[in-house]
Amino acid sequence: MRKLKDDFKPDLDISVVLPVYNEEENIIEMHAEIDAVMQKMGQRYEIIFVNDGSSDNTLERMVEIQKSDPNSVVVEFRRNFGQTAAMAAGFDLARGEIIITMDADRQNDPRDIPDLVAKVGEGYDLVCGWRHERQDGLWLRLIPSKIANKLISYTTDVKLHDYGCSLKAFRWEVAKQLSMYGEMHRFIPAIASWVGVKIAEVKVNHRARVAGVSKYGISRTFRVILDLITVKFLMNFSARPLQFFGAIGLGSTVIGLLIGLTLSYQKLIMGIGLGDRPLLLLAILLVLIGLQFITVGLVAEMITRTYHESQDKPIYTIRNIFGR
Secondary structure, eight states: OOOOTOOOOOOEEEEEEEEEOOOOTHHHHHHHHHHHHHHHHHHOOEEEEOOOOOOHHHHHHHHHHHHHHHEEEEOOOSSOOOHHHHHHHHHHHHHHHEEEEESSSSBOOOOGHHHHHHHHHHOOOOEEETTTTTSSSSSIIIIHHHHHHHHHHHSSOOOSSTTTTOOOOEEHHHHHHOOTTTTTGHHHHHHGGGGTOEEEEEOBBBBOOSSSSSOOOOOHHHHHHHHHHHHHHHHHHOHHHHHHHHHHHHHHHHHHHHHHHHHHHHHHOOOOOOOTTTHHHHHHHHHHHHHHHHHHHHHHHHHHHHHHHHTTSSOOOEEEEEEE
8 A cells, every 4th residue: 555645635526537448439428427427416526537548539539528628637648558557547646535436438337426425425435336237248258257256255355246347436545545556456445455444335337338349358367367366465465475485385395304204214214215216306396495485485575665665666657638
């Protein structure tokens, strides 16, 4: 988690953050829907579009929106940095007390925003959307998503029905402190749980895509598994990596020593030859691997203090900001 800037004070009620990548056919209608909802709520707001290196006319469409709507802000990345980086940029620039995130493909329904905001008003720090009736393909989206949600909930001990829903509401203190790298946006509830935030889940409407092409595929399932390993390690061992690597190292070393002692007994007491015994090589290998894991754990302990937060290194670069 990052430290909050001492001079930051929210001066708006709500910030809506949308990572955008090649959504020229959806972005104007999406803005109109969000704006209508926010106008009806009667609160001070801004809509932050983060153009994540779109290769179509998405940026031009958003600049047109910003020119006609002073409540809109358009952030242009120099290249495609990914959804996590786009969310991080939106969080950094947001000025609202409550920060809403959502996809720009019109599958998230802006009419759910008041329900999320109301839930935050009940005392929750993070409110997650739950697409209980998803309008996606069964084999390529629904089944992999259900498996991933079960696996993530079990591994992180943060029980949610839908980790993949981008529609979320944050108190500004939580969003501003999140440190996100790689593709960690789907693990935001687990990451936020490190500091003991109060999390709720609200059923939201999910609409079928009417234009454009989905950016999600089955390949993301494998990346989720790899990111999940990272999150699990960071949640449990980021401050004590030696306990992770050391446990593996000690286990390997002990097994290797036990095999070695057994072989030594057979050689010295029973007179059994070891020249053609593969177990001897296995025992030596296990001991060496164990010592290497312990060494890695010690090195990890030494570099823990120079982890991402101490570097304060940005994961995106901005070319332009239109508005504000």
